[in-house]
């Protein structure tokens with residue numbers, strides 16, 4: 330998938346060579362001992378941090394769908410999330426809370442954190458990450474409703490720019506039954522009561 334998006338004007342330099350050049354451009358000596366393997370390490374780290382481009386979210390969910398008669402809310406909360414903001418390539422990180430009301434099918438629980446990984450391991454804005462998770466669940470299992478809340482802190486606002494250390498950003502996507510105030514409130518109160526949400 331990634332290769333299809335690559336422009337045809339790429340230089341022939343490898344990622345490692347580009348990182349070595351970058352080190353030089355910021356005034357470092359890529360030949361000094363501590364930096365010798367840094368281009369290789371960074372290229373490897375970047376590949377991991379963007380591995381979501383090579384993964385298909387629907388395949389992740391389709392691997393574990395079960396027919397179960399259960400029509401109450403299912404919540405998986407406090408899913409740790411690490412992503413990279415697409416504007417600065419700096420991390421944003423926090424917790425994802427996912428809830429849905431099944432309509433005949435439930436998803437294997439571990440697949441929800443896996444779904445978060447698929448979208449978080451791409452260059453993102455928090456709003457799109459939130460929506461993509463919710464829309465994929467809606468598309469794959471057609472539940473009565475789905476809600477996703479993300480609470481995150483952005484290093485681009487903390488270690489540079491406005492340099493605000495204590496602000497966090499909360500985004501939500503509420504689809505189907507979760508648009509009804511009562512359902513939405515039930516989800517919000519269950520998330521609010523989480524003892525671990527002081528990330």
Ligand SMILES: Nc1nc2c(ncn2[C@@H]2O[C@H](COP(=O)(O)OP(=O)(O)OP(=O)(O)O)[C@@H](O)[C@H]2O)c(=O)[nH]1
Nearest residue numbers: 414415416421453454455456483485486489490491
């Ligand atoms: N809505 C949204 N904005 C984000 C996210 N991550 C980073 N941003 C913002 O993207 C904006 C980019 O604004 P610009 O003015 O183009 O960039 P900038 O000069 O680096 O902005 P400052 O961060 O204010 O210094 C900033 O306001 C960031 O805070 C995100 O997930 N969602």
Ligand SMILES: [Zn+2]
Nearest residue numbers: 414416417485
């Ligand atoms: Zn940013």
